[in-house]
Amino acid sequence: MGATEVGRIVMLADLDYFYAQVEERRDRSLIGRPVVVCVYSGRTEESGVVATANYSARGYGVRSGIPIALAKKRLLGTEARFLPMDHEFYKQVSERVMAILKRNVDGFEQVGIDEAYLDVSNRVANFHEAEKLARKIKDEVWGSESLTLSIGVGPNKVIAKIAADINKPNGLTVVDDEDSKAFLSPLPVESLVGVGRKTAERMGQLGIRTVGELAAFDETALINEFGRALGAYFHRAANGEDEEAVQERGENESISRMVTLKEDTNDPKKVLEAAYTLCEDVVSKARERGLLFRRVGIIAVTTDLTIRMREKSLTAPTDDMQTVKRAVKEILEKHLGGNRQELRRVGVHISGFVRRMKGQSQLTTFI
DNA sequence: CCTCCACTCTC
DNA sequence: CCGTTTAGTGGAGG
Known part of the structure; x- marks a missing residue:
């Protein structure tokens, strides 16, 4: 970048309908028909939700998060295929694609399995060159993985993200500095990262429906309504x-596992049996990474689908299975005891990581 | 300041 | 009709 330039050029690359597209790639017979990748809960033959659907399926109103049974109803009479998630495989494909992205940029920040922010400020002189680079990246990913992605190019992460969303699949949208305000202004507030259904509703109460209306709203009033950090972020x-840097993310700061129980219950024995399996999972994950942890918690989803979390801090960092199971038992019994509601799902969560030093035992010595 | 936990968001 | 995983903010209360 020239010394006079102050602006950045940031991209957001987003693999299109990722899981379903990967499935289309490995089985060409899926192309041209609705494809629905499912998270089966194991409770009944088809209980579970849709993880991702291809655009053919979306045409029938099939979206992420809807029950599989509902998706089947909507796709009745079509040649639709329903496939179980194959997370390991998607992860491998993702890693290969991310490697391609990485070698084309200076700054890289992966967000989830199918998205990454790219900082190309030092690699291109202007937005026109950035567009050419984006095209090259798309060609490379298509050439080696036969996958399409959508790329948004902008002066910062917020604009790049929205630009990528505006034209998919297989899109490329460039919004340069001068166009930013005009580009954002007519969009609904939900276009902004961090504004979901609930927040959009609250903004609606304030008479804010578009990003332009949000931009014109008093910053102090936003801070009053949404808190210091969020309010200021929405305003900017x-x-x-948006000055947020494109930065590689560190290690995850928590590990959790969750399952759907065979049937709704508040029998501590049944819930604990499931929870103990989850303990084994999270503890071995932590050990793989050489981590001790200070907090253990449970997640309980009741029959009416409300979610509760309870956690406690341990007196010392540990990765000892018995300690974790005891903690989970204690928290769970306390919760089930004071709660008549039956549970549908249960989860175990650990956090407060401390890297295990060489020679450090999991039984920390008290001084 | 720390702990707990609700709430929101995302893939 | 109903999953999974992780991050972050912020309020309440110690």
């Missing part, structure tokens, strides 16, 4: 301002 983002 709506005005097209």
Whole structure:
């Protein structure tokens, strides 16, 4: 970048309908028909939800998060295929694609399995060159993986993300500095990262429906309504301002596992049996990474699908299975005891990581 | 300041 | 009709 330039050029690359597209790639017979990748809960033959659907299926109203049974109803009479998630495989494909992205940029920040922010400020002189680079990246990914992606190019992460969303699949949208405000202004507030259904509703109460209206709203009032960090972020983002750096993310700061129980219950024995399996999972994950942890918690989803979390801090960092199981038992019994509601799902969560030093035992010595 | 936990969001 | 995983903010209360 020239010394006079102050602006950045940031991209957001987003693999299109990722899981379903990967399935289309490995089985060409899927192409041209609705494809629905499912998370089966194991409770009954088809209980579970849709993880991702291809655009053919989306045409029938099939979206992420809807029950599989509902998706089947909507796709009745079509040649639709329903496939179980194959997370390991998607992860391998993702890693190969991310490697391609990485070698084309200076700054890289992966967000989830199918998205990454790319900082190309030092690699291209202007937005026109950035567009050419984006095209090259798309060609490379297509050439070696036969996958399409959508890329948004902008002066910062907020704009790049929205630009990528605006035109998919297989899109490429460039929004340069001068166009930012005009680009953002008419969009619904939900276009901004961090504004979901609930927040959009609250903004609606304030008479804010578009990003332009949000940009014009008093910042102090936003801070009052949404808190210091969020309020200030909404104000800046709506005005097209965002200084967030493109930065590689560190290690995860928590590990959790969750399962759907065979049947709704509040029998501690049944819930604990499931929870103990989850303990084994999370503890071995932590050990693989050489981590001790200070907090253990449970997640309980009741019959009416409300979610509760309970956690406690341990007196010392550990990765000892018995300690974890005891903690989980204690928290769970306390919760089930004071709660008549039956559970549908249960989860175990650990956090407060401390890297295990060489020679450090999991039984920390008290001084 | 720390702990707990609700809430929101994302893939 | 109903999953999974992780991050982050912020309020309440110690």
